[in-house]
Amino acid sequence: MPAILEVKELVKKYGDFTAVKGVSFDIQEGEIFSLLGPNGAGKTTTISMLSTLYIPTGGDAAIGGHSVTKEPMAVRNIIGVVPQDLALYEDLTARENLVFWGQMYGLSGKTLNSRVDEVLEQIGLADRAKERVKAYSGGMKRRVNIGVGLLHKPRLLFMDEPTVGIDPQSRRAILDSVKDLNKQGMTVLYTTHYMEEAAELSDRVGIIDHGELIALGTQAELTRQVGENETLLLHIGEDEDAEALAKSLKGIPGVLQATATDHEVSVIAREAEEILAPVVTKANERGIKINSIDIREPNLEAVFLHLTGRALRD
Amino acid sequence: MRKLLLIGLKDLKLVFRDKAALIFMLLAPFLLTLGLGFVTGQFGSSGGGIANIPVVLVDQDGGQLGTALVELFQSEDLSDLVTATVLDDPDAARQQVNDDLVAAAVIIPDGFTESIIPAEGQMEPGETVQLVIYGNPTRPTSVGVVKTILEEFVARLEVGRVGGTVAITQLLTSGLVPPEQAQAIAVEMGQHQAESLAESNAITLTTNVASEAATDFNPLAYIAPGMALMFLMYTVSNGGRTLLVERNQGTLPRLLVSPTNSAQVLGGKIFGIYLTGVVQMLILIIASTLFFQLQWGDPLAVLALVLAAVFGACGWGMLITSLAKRPSQIAAIGSAIMLTFGILGGSFFSLSFAPGWIKWVSRITPNAWGLDGFNILALGGGLNLILEPIAGLLVMGVVLFAVSLVLFNRRGMALK
Ligand SMILES: Nc1ncnc2c1ncn2[C@@H]1O[C@H](COP(=O)(O)OP(=O)(O)O)[C@@H](O)[C@H]1O
């Protein structure tokens, strides 16, 4: 399968600060590729360079064989962009927004109208298309925001954290529509800081942190990096000292890593069940109350933890 | 080119959905024209059958505004239209209406002034105390005229009050004035307002022009274009503001990642501002023709002048936009320029008697050139007589556009 997107050593500096530090990856035609990383990792900056909005400080990328720096117009016809923050005219109706943006993508006449109808159907707003966007709920606005990116049937769709800040139902609908679009042949570059979304959607995942791509591969490939290890997740009381508990757990034989986040301590071990008893004993000794315990198979969260020593969401 | 036009049309549609913008673009100039027309007695003398309407006034307020209102009714300017007498007792006033001695009784209740001009030590003025009009049912037309005068008076108070509040807020936010002084300034502004209402000849700008024209010159032919040109400056700066708003709300970046180049985007935005300005001017011209029977002159020449005036004003809009970083800055600079140009360009006071250097400086404003042109046309002049104002406006536009583009470019189009 040919690569529709080839990114080579992409760098972006904002003044002295380097937000993206030489990122390289490819996306194959037909894939869903996720860029997974915490806030401030450089996801939006990367997408902005790939969508020809920002000029890279270094490196380049080719989309459908066209350089984003040298042939931006050719690139813009191939890509669709769903920006992280809503980018709509709130005083126009959903339909008027779609018509306007369709025109900006060169659609007109019957084609434009039928595409607008199709997209309204797709985002489930056909019956409320004549209301001003201003009057919509957050989830509905997000759906219009996505719809705008679909009008010209792009070969490659960039979606920058499209589910941030919306209700679970709308989120479900969006994830399902991403899968649908992909089934119809659209290649998708999806960014998120939700491990579950990357896990559910992607064929391959790139993990990005502090502007660097620290891991790249299928989920199976990535989780193998953590080995066959399992994660024991301890939920403790609000007032308890997670840091101190994590430190003391590191001493237990069989524990490979113990990390504290808010009211949780993640303990990585080859066999979670083997360390379960000593972990509980240790907590009791320190007088720390454990509310519940989960055992997790290796997942992307564990990969991130393993690579950075930090949790994905802080 | 198609996309450029579509972007401009989209902006026109958006501005007509923005209530605040419509108030400034259309309602404010219309009402001010109406108000200034009243003060100059325009409606009185041309009213035909309606003259010397007997009105009785009761001033229970005794404050600055009550006095100003009484003075307004007794002023020279309204002397043909109304004959006002003053009584102390509201009941006696009502009785005169009941006895069909007068067309209406106007009662200015106690506390009217204070409800509008805040008293010392009180930040916000209280609930507005309403003026009371007691109308004679057998003389509906006359009552209507009195009512309109009152509404006009109140409308101008409101404009002054809103303007004052905005100005104070700006002074406060810019740090020029410490909050504890705001109150004192507000009071001063209010008093100023009352004074300027009392000496209504501060706004009778038209007599000079009329004497120059010797013949039957309609003062509204001076006032209406003056107001239209002043609020045209609002439209162009508000249009420039939408460019920065679009950058903040993400629609500008979204346009730039669509297959639309930055020249089309900027061109479309400018076209939208231009189009909005032209539509605004045409609506105001048509409205004043319909409602005030105003003769603007040769329609083609008027159109040519409108096209040129909006072009010159757009140049200023772009310059403001290219200098500002945030939408709020444009709003602030825009309203300051609107007022400065309004005064400097002759929208309020005729420049006939101004010193030469003011006339010279006023040439930087589209108002001065535009007013010259509209006056010539209203007096029956044709296109050949307004070539100079048109040329002045076009040169202004070209120079300002060139400067703004240089500034835009220097700041990376201000887009990325
Ligand atoms: N326009 C900008 N100017 C300066 N710094 C920026 C700008 N945009 C983003 N950054 C910084 O660059 C880093 C990456 O930001 P971003 O790409 O938005 O991350 P993400 O989308 O992964 O949350 C952050 O530290 C952010 O503060």
Ligand SMILES: [Mg+2]
């Ligand atoms: Mg982001």
